[in-house]
Amino acid sequence: MRLTRYFLPVLKENPSEASIVSHRYMLRAGMIKQSSAGIYSWLPLGFKVLKNIENIVHEEQIRAGHIPMLMPTIQPADLWRESGRYEDYGEEMLRIKDRHGHDMLFGPTNEEMITDIFRAHVGSYKDLPLTLYHIQWKFRDERRPRFGVMRGREFYMKDGYNFDLSKEDALHAYNRHLVSYLRTYERMGLQAIPMRADSGPIGGDDTHEFLVLADTGESEVFYDSAITDLKFGDREIDYDSVEQCQNVLEEFTSRYARTDETHDEAAFANVPEERRRSARGIEVGQIFYFGTKYSESMGATVINDKQEQIPVHMGSHGIGVSRLVGAIIEASHDDKGIIWPEGVTPFHCGIVNLKQGDAEADAACEALYSALESHGLEPLYDDRNERAGGKFATMDLIGLPWRITVGPRGLKNGVVELTSRRTGESQEMAPDAAVARVAEIYANL
RNA sequence: CGGGCUAUGGCGCAGUCUGGUAGCGCGUCCGUCUGGGGGACGGAAGGCCGCAGGUUCAAGUCCUGCUAGCCCGACCA
Numbered sequence: 321m322r323l324t325r326y327f328l329p330v331l332k333e334n335p336s337e338a339s340i341v342s343h344r345y346m347l348r349a350g351m352i353k354q355s356s357a358g359i360y361s362w363l364p365l366g367f368k369v370l371k372n373i374e375n376i377v378h379e380e381q382i383r384a385g386h387i388p389m390l391m392p393t394i395q396p397a398d399l400w401r402e403s404g405r406y407e408d409y410g411e412e413m414l415r416i417k418d419r420h421g422h423d424m425l426f427g428p429t430n431e432e433m434i435t436d437i438f439r440a441h442v443g444s445y446k447d448l449p450l451t452l453y454h455i456q457w458k459f460r461d462e463r464r465p466r467f468g469v470m471r472g473r474e475f476y477m478k479d480g481y482n483f484d485l486s487k488e489d490a491l492h493a494y495n496r497h498l499v500s501y502l503r504t505y506e507r508m509g510l511q512a513i514p515m516r517a518d519s520g521p522i523g524g525d526d527t528h529e530f531l532v533l534a535d536t537g538e539s540e541v542f543y544d545s546a547i548t549d550l551k552f553g554d555r556e557i558d559y560d561s562v563e564q565c566q567n568v569l570e571e572f573t574s575r576y577a578r579t580d581e582t583h584d585e586a587a588f589a590n591v592p593e594e595r596r597r598s599a600r601g602i603e604v605g606q607i608f609y610f611g612t613k614y615s616e617s618m619g620a621t622v623i624n625d626k627q628e629q630i631p632v633h634m635g636s637h638g639i640g641v642s643r644l645v646g647a648i649i650e651a652s653h654d655d656k657g658i659i660w661p662e663g664v665t666p667f668h669c670g671i672v673n674l675k676q677g678d679a680e681a682d683a684a685c686e687a688l689y690s691a692l693e694s695h696g697l698e699p700l701y702d703d704r705n706e707r708a709g710g711k712f713a714t715m716d717l718i719g720l721p722w723r724i725t726v727g728p729r730g731l732k733n734g735v736v737e738l739t740s741r742r743t744g745e746s747q748e749m750a751p752d753a754a755v756a757r758v759a760e761i762y763a764n765l
Numbered sequence: 766c767g768g769g770c771u772a773u774g775g776c777g778c779a780g781u782c783u784g785g786u787a788g789c790g791c792g793u794c795c796g797u798c799u800g801g802g803g804g805a806c807g808g809a810a811g812g813c814c815g816c817a818g819g820u821u822c823a824a825g826u827c828c829u830g831c832u833a834g835c836c837c838g839a840c841c842a
Contacts, residue, residue, distance in 0.1 A: 331792085332777090333777045334776090335776065337835060339836070357835090412840095412841075462841065470842095471841080643842075707801090707802085708803095711803090729801070
């Protein structure tokens with residue numbers, strides 16, 4: 321993309337409405353525009369990041385054997401009356417009446433709806449196990465929305481629901497989600513630590529929250545620092561293997577790691593003192609096993625191999641897709657702007673032309689642009705008639721992980737400059753070498 | 766939902782106390798000179814001063830009511 325043809329309304333100064341760093345940078349980098357409290361338009365740059373995150377979530381869900389679908393944002397109140405949550409949910413649920421006077425609601429989650437779909441079409445144990453998920457906009461009418469997209473009222477979320485014949489099977493689904501979530505966050509350049517959590521209004525026995533450590537996190541967390549050494553890496557996992565998934569769960573949850581809701585001082589005291597940490601964290605996902613809570617109240621049953629009608633065991637599993645955009649920035653930025661991890665960056669590489677209009681510089685930039693594209697990469701070429709300082713400041717703000725700087729001075733010696741946004745280190749090299757290096761970085765993701 | 770604060774051009778702000786031609790910086794547009802970390806000069810556009818009512822010869826400014834947004838807390842993914 322050429323910057324002169326793009327829509328990137330960057331702001332030089334900090335908008336007064338934003339207090340935390342991710343919100344400030346998302347506004348300044350032209351990623352979002354607030355519409356009303358907790359509701360945002362996603363401008364092109366923000367939309368790209370949102371979609372990149374969504375794609376990673378999809379890929380990892382499908383890899384784990386989960387099946388994508390899409391349910392509506394607007395749901396009928398009657399479904400929620402059946403589960404009893406229409407009354408329980410309170411003011412956070414946005415209630416709407418349609419023209420016929422029917423009570424509707426903008427869904428804050430989809431347990432009722434998915435259970436309704438399940439009971440209509442699934443009747444036999446032979447259809448299980450089954451895990452369906454979707455990525456859809458949700459609405460929770462927060463009393464006090466804040467922190468930009470991290471606690472909006474409208475938010476984009478992946479929610480998945482597993483249906484299993486037994487508690488044992490459902491716990492495997494739980495473990496499978498935990499493993500797939502570890503992979504998902506790691507691909508986004510995040511370390512998200514699974515922590516034992518409180519089940520809240522969804523209810524249930526087993527639940528873990530995934531938290532990204534960041535100073536601005538809304539939850540206080542306590543953990544054994546040994547857990548931050550754990551990496552999922554490129555290990556091969558057979559998601560059908562109960563044993564393999566169980567092993568990963570044990571590896572990643574055996575160390576002490578809890579939010580303040582479930583924090584236990586006595587248990588924490590058993591962690592060696594030098595490894596005890598308290599910090600702040602941003603919740604970016606949660607997995608639940610809740611048994612037969614919804615299947616019993618809503619009649620989601622199957623016939624087992626003994627001709628008995630039994631309620632299915634369920635769990636639900638969420639990833640906050642829109643919230644992740646903010647969380648990644650909280651975890652990866654400096655005083656100049658955002659630093660995107662390669663996995664989610666809106667463009668793979670920036671091209672800065674230091675002297676727009678100079679025939680050689682222009683030609684070299686065009687050549688770099690095509691060469692990067694021919695490697696399947698998406699460059700952002702700053703072809704504005706701006707001075708160097710302005711171009712650098714924009715690139716630093718929007719956070720592309722790699723930048724190639726092209727100027728007459730370097731071209732005289734046949735070189736351009738390749739700069740890492742994260743480390744700030746620059747290397748001079750031939751244009752071809754710079755392209756090859758960037759291509760290699762992305763090929764190895 | 767309690768407490769606090771704010772609302773003036775796209776963004777950041779002054780002007781309100783003490784009523785009298787709506788201003789500054791940044792950004793935007795045009796031109797010239799520039800060209801390795803937000804450059805210089807010259808020109809230009811852009812505002813029912815959040816909304817409604819009131820006081821007054823006169824309201825951005827004073828009064829009343831409302832709305833929206835932000836911050837702290839409680840709450841929450």
